[in-house]
Amino acid sequence: xxxxxxxxxxxxxxxxxxxxxxxxxxxxxxxxxxxxxxxxxxxxxxxxxxxxxxxxxxxxxxxxxxxxxxxxxxxxxxxxxxxxxxxxxxxxxxxxxxxxxxxxxxxxxxxxxxxxxxxxxxxxxxxxxxxxxxxxxxxxxxxxxxxxxxxxxxxxxxxxxxxxxxxxxxxxxxxxxxxxxxxxxxxxxxxxxxxxxxxxxxxxxxxxxxxxxxxxxxxxxxxxxxxxxxxxxxxxxxxxxxx
Amino acid sequence: xxxxxxxxxxxxxxxxxxxxxxxxxxxxxxxxxxxxxxxxxxxxxxxxxxxxxxxxxxxxxxxxxxxxxxxxxxxxxxxxxxxxxxxxxxxxxxxxxxxxxxxxxxxxxxxxxxxxxxxxxxxxxxxxxxxxxxxxxxxxxxxxxxxxxxxxxxxxxxxxxxxxxxxxxxxxxxxxxxxxxxxxxxxxxxxxxxxxxxxxxxxxxxxxxxxxxxxxxxxxxxxxxxxxxxxxxxxxxxxxxxxxxxxxxxxxxxxxxxxxxxxxxxxxxxxxxxxxxxxxxxxxxxxxxxxxxxxxxxxxxxxxxxxxxxxxxxxxxxxxxxxxxxxxxxxxxxxxxxxxxxxxxxxxxxxxxxxxxxxxxxxxxxxxxxxxxxxxxxxxxxxxxxxxxxxxxxxxxxxxxxxxxxxxx
Amino acid sequence: xxxxxxxxxxxxxxxxxxxxxxxxxxxxxxxxxxxxxxxxxxxxxxxxxxxxxxxxxxxxxxxxxxxxxxxxxxxxxxxxxxxxxxxxxxxxxxxxxxxxxxxxxxxxxxxxxxxxxxxxxxxxxxxxxxxxxxxxxxxxxxxxxxxxxxxxxxxxxxxxxxxxxxxxxxxxxxxxxxxxx
Numbered sequence: 001x002x003x004x005x006x007x008x009x010x011x012x013x014x015x016x017x018x019x020x021x022x023x024x025x026x027x028x029x030x031x032x033x034x035x036x037x038x039x040x041x042x043x044x045x046x047x048x049x050x051x052x053x054x055x056x057x058x059x060x061x062x063x064x065x066x067x068x069x070x071x072x073x074x075x076x077x078x079x080x081x082x083x084x085x086x087x088x089x090x091x092x093x094x095x096x097x098x099x100x101x102x103x104x105x106x107x108x109x110x111x112x113x114x115x116x117x118x119x120x121x122x123x124x125x126x127x128x129x130x131x132x133x134x135x136x137x138x139x140x141x142x143x144x145x146x147x148x149x150x151x152x153x154x155x156x157x158x159x160x161x162x163x164x165x166x167x168x169x170x171x172x173x174x175x176x177x178x179x180x181x182x183x184x185x186x187x188x189x190x191x192x193x194x195x196x197x198x199x200x201x202x203x204x205x206x207x208x209x210x211x212x213x214x215x216x217x218x219x220x221x222x223x224x225x226x227x228x229x230x231x232x233x234x235x236x237x238x239x240x241x242x243x
Numbered sequence: 244x245x246x247x248x249x250x251x252x253x254x255x256x257x258x259x260x261x262x263x264x265x266x267x268x269x270x271x272x273x274x275x276x277x278x279x280x281x282x283x284x285x286x287x288x289x290x291x292x293x294x295x296x297x298x299x300x301x302x303x304x305x306x307x308x309x310x311x312x313x314x315x316x317x318x319x320x321x322x323x324x325x326x327x328x329x330x331x332x333x334x335x336x337x338x339x340x341x342x343x344x345x346x347x348x349x350x351x352x353x354x355x356x357x358x359x360x361x362x363x364x365x366x367x368x369x370x371x372x373x374x375x376x377x378x379x380x381x382x383x384x385x386x387x388x389x390x391x392x393x394x395x396x397x398x399x400x401x402x403x404x405x406x407x408x409x410x411x412x413x414x415x416x417x418x419x420x421x422x423x424x425x426x427x428x429x430x431x432x433x434x435x436x437x438x439x440x441x442x443x444x445x446x447x448x449x450x451x452x453x454x455x456x457x458x459x460x461x462x463x464x465x466x467x468x469x470x471x472x473x474x475x476x477x478x479x480x481x482x483x484x485x486x487x488x489x490x491x492x493x494x495x496x497x498x499x500x501x502x503x504x505x506x507x508x509x510x511x512x513x514x515x516x517x518x519x520x521x522x523x524x525x526x527x528x529x530x531x532x533x534x535x536x537x538x539x540x541x542x543x544x545x546x547x548x549x550x551x552x553x554x555x556x557x558x559x560x561x562x563x564x565x566x567x568x569x570x571x572x573x574x575x576x577x578x579x580x581x582x583x584x585x586x587x588x589x590x591x592x593x594x595x596x597x598x599x600x601x602x603x604x605x606x607x608x609x610x611x612x613x614x615x616x617x618x619x620x621x622x623x624x625x626x627x628x629x630x631x632x633x634x635x636x637x638x639x640x641x642x643x644x645x646x647x648x649x650x651x652x
Numbered sequence: 653x654x655x656x657x658x659x660x661x662x663x664x665x666x667x668x669x670x671x672x673x674x675x676x677x678x679x680x681x682x683x684x685x686x687x688x689x690x691x692x693x694x695x696x697x698x699x700x701x702x703x704x705x706x707x708x709x710x711x712x713x714x715x716x717x718x719x720x721x722x723x724x725x726x727x728x729x730x731x732x733x734x735x736x737x738x739x740x741x742x743x744x745x746x747x748x749x750x751x752x753x754x755x756x757x758x759x760x761x762x763x764x765x766x767x768x769x770x771x772x773x774x775x776x777x778x779x780x781x782x783x784x785x786x787x788x789x790x791x792x793x794x795x796x797x798x799x800x801x802x803x804x805x806x807x808x809x810x811x812x813x814x815x816x817x818x819x820x821x822x823x824x825x826x827x828x829x830x831x832x833x
Contacts, residue, residue: 034733036734036735036736036737037734037736038733038734039732039733039734040732040733063589075286077286078589078591079291079292079293079591079597080285080286080291080292081292082292083292083589083590086588086589086590086592087588087589088581088586088587088588088592089586089587089588090581090584090585090586091584091585091587092583092584092585093583093584093585094583103580103588103590103592112428112429112430114368114370115370115371116370116371116372116373116427116428117368117371117373118363118367118368118371118373118374118376118377119362119363119366119367119368119374120366120367120368120371121366123731125731125732125733126732126733127733131730133730133731134779135726135730136359136362136366137355137356137359138354138355138356138357138359138360138362138363139354139355139356139359140354140355140363140373141295141296141355142371142373142424144292144295145295145296145428145430145431145574146428146429146430147430148429148430148578148580149578149580150292150293150578150580150590150592152292153292154285154292154295154355155284155355156284156285156286156291156292157283157284157285157286158283158284159778159779161781162779162780162781163781164742164745164780164781164785165742167779167780167781168779169778169779169780170284170355170778171281171284171285171354171355171356171778172355172356172779173355180733184733184735228580228581229579229580232429232430243581
């Protein structure tokens with residue numbers, strides 16, 4: 001087929017524009033695109049499904065991505081440096097079988113950290129994300145005592161270089177926010193899930209647990225999964241497969 | 244009819260000012276430590292993301308528990324009508340207030356954001372036992388202040404029984420709340436037990452009375468006021484009973500845990516191979532804090548006041564150690580996230596949390612203790628808290644129950 | 653003697669009034685001699701505006717009430733997830749950040765120089781970023797597509813990957829630290 005010069009210029013212009021914009025454009029399902037005036041709603045419950053069998057030994061992409069996304073800096077002091085997500089290696093005591101999984105705040109439905117916070121700074125949002133309101137956090141660390149998953153970190157030093165959408169400061173407690181800024185923006189995923197996908201492992205899946213058509217709900221309905229410390233009956237928002 | 248004369252202490256000797264100077268220096272050191280920790284952030288302390296409550300909390304909880312127990316003597320007098328203890332009631336109330344103030348000072352100054360105390364007092368999550376404790380502690384100050392007022396002002400002396408009962412019930416609630424801080428935590432195997440509330444109550448009896456005895460001995464000896472054997476013997480026996488009761492609760496706690504296979508790792512950690520925690524438990528908590536004081540108090544050695552004072556000191560030391568094992572040992576123990584697996588990670592999953600007490604933390608704790616004692620020393624100078632005499636003839640219990648007390652400034 | 657005794661209750665009042673008057677006289681006169689005063693008086697704040705014609709609220713409203721607006725917005729955003737931009741702290745920083753330093757803090761920082769003058773300490777930037785989010789161009793999306801902002805440029809301290817444990821020993825089985833600390 002032949003095209004004239006005008007059409008050619010138009011096509012190439014569109015192609016260049018598309019190539020330039022493409023990395024930052026994403027089509028979002030209407031259900032997840034929430035306008036800024038809307039409140040977070042109990043119609044959704046955000047969660048993660050982590051497939052331990054896909055989690056690669058030695059890979060820390062999720063950890064690095066979380067640190068990058070949220071402006072978490074290491075200070076070379078592993079006992080006091082904040083870690084919102086960490087890779088855990090498990091070795092069965094009897095059989096010696098080794099597996100890996102990422103561990104972060106489990107965003108429980110009945111979070112012990114929310115129960116014990118004296119000021120109510122530790123709270124659960126309507127859509128299930130458990131957060132620390134650092135404006136009223138007094139830094140008592142009681143939530144850290146209460147968390148069954150050791151998900152919370154205390155900021156032990158002066159912080160700098162915070163990301164605009166992830167404020168964090170000395171003397172308050174923090175933990176995985178399920179990338180709430182990304183959720184509210186409608187990105188449809190968390191930094192750790194994105195990084196894992198980019199690495200090709202796809203061990204972490206983010207989604208709406210209350211939406212029966214979401215991929216996470218479909219997988220949870222059709223495949224076995226479990227919660228960590230299920231005997232505590234906290235109904236976590238993060239579920240695991242393969243452990 | 245015998246009257247009890249209360250007298251302010253003279254407070255003009257070199258010894259008095261030296262004591263105040265010493266306590267003041269320790270308080271200043273504590274404040275300096277707070278400045279250091281707050282300015283740099285908690286990384287300069289031994290506390291970390293594994294063991295987040297450290298030496299300051301050991302001291303703070305100890306002081307708070309002891310404060311509640313220090314009121315015991317006044318309660319025995321007012322609520323249970325034992326006239327013998329009545330002359331001691333004022334000092335008891337005073338110590339309750341000052342020890343609580345010292346403990347709370349340590350707790351608040353260790354917060355990540357101590358300047359947000361006003362937030363803690365205005366934003367309440369009523370499901371949190373910690374929030375309830377804030378109300379209970381502040382209320383305790385108010386109730387004991389009123390209680391003291393009833394004791395001081397002669398025309399209100401008839402109300403001491405009612406207010407004393409209120410104070411007694413309040414402090415039982417308060418100590419239940421303090422124990423429940425740990426008892427309500429499902430996450431950690433060393434906590435998560437209903438036994439913590441009554442255990443803390445009985446611990447408060449022991450620690451509070453031990454400190455009371457030491458303060459009473461020091462105050463009467465250093466001001467030259469007589470303290471008769473009748474009073475001393477009563478207090479000695481009471482302390483012995485309380486120490487024995489604490490041992491009983493510790494025994495029940497560990498026996499129960501030993502029975503459950505699931506809790507064997509906790510028991511193994513505390514009783515057997517927890518290293519420093521095991522040593523502290525057996526030597527500090529059981530031997531020094533329990534067995535040796537019982538020997539001293541109930542044997543013929545108990546006739547010597549020096550031995551009684553030594554026993555009281557050992558109870559205090561044992562109490563601090565018990566708090567250390569409970570608070571820090573309980574956190575150091577790894578949580579059972581993955582039963583049947585050995586876990587390892589960059590966040591110290593599956594391993595015992597490391598904690599080394601640091602100097603700033605220790606100075607803060609001692610500073611709080613010194614604050615409590617300093618306030619006590621100051622108070623007995625400006626107001627007549629101490630009876631002029633506790634000699635046997637003056638505290639003779641054989642007088643009628645309507646004995647009125649007179650106070651002279 | 654009797655007169656003196658009668659006046660004793662008023663001594664406290666006299667003292668207070670005296671202190672207030674002397675305070676006013678010492679600190680009050682500086683208002684007139686601000687910009688040119690080199691005698692140690694705190695300089696009046698200097699305001700430069702980098703973007704836009706005016707603020708989202710009138711100046712006098714902002715001067716008095718910006719803290720109330722901030723407090724209200726923070727609770728809405730934090731607890732309800734409402735992220736309107738009218739009173740968003742990020743947007744305040746975006747507009748008001750200094751052209752050279754990119755920050756609202758610092759000697760001529762918009763927030764800091766006024767707060768220094770009024771001696772009110774700012775707590776916000778203990779946690780919040782005080783620098784402008786570079787090239788944050790968010791255009792209003794059509795109903796089904798949202799254009800994401802480019803990744804904010806790292807300005808001062810860059811977020812580095814956590815070291816000292818997670819990156820170096822990634823995946824390695826940590827030898828248990830031994831039971832005794």
